[in-house]
Amino acid sequence: MRAALQMMEQRIEHAPHPTASDIRKRINAAARHLETAFALWRQHAEEKAAGLKDTWRETRRRSRQHVRQSRRHWKYALRMLQRVPEAA
Secondary structure: HHHHHHHHHHHHHHOOOOHHHHHHHHHHHHHHHHHHHHHHHHHHHHHOOOOOOOHHHHHHHHHHHHHHHHOOOOHHHHHHOOOOOOOO
16 A cells, blocks of 8 residues: 555645545545554454354454445545546
């Protein structure tokens, strides 16, 4: 994600301010959801190792939901960026 963001940053800089701001908000939201998903996935692994059957499944489900949300925000940011004209 960081490598892709570095490539996108130049185009974001040339985007109109409101658009650039919206793109950055989406990217930040995607990153937050991904961080949450990682934390929940680690928790899921610990719960599974401890034998907490019902708990680890719910935690895994929540982790997957955050991954999906992250992907949605990221893809929306990419679509917004594609609409920005190329820099001269």
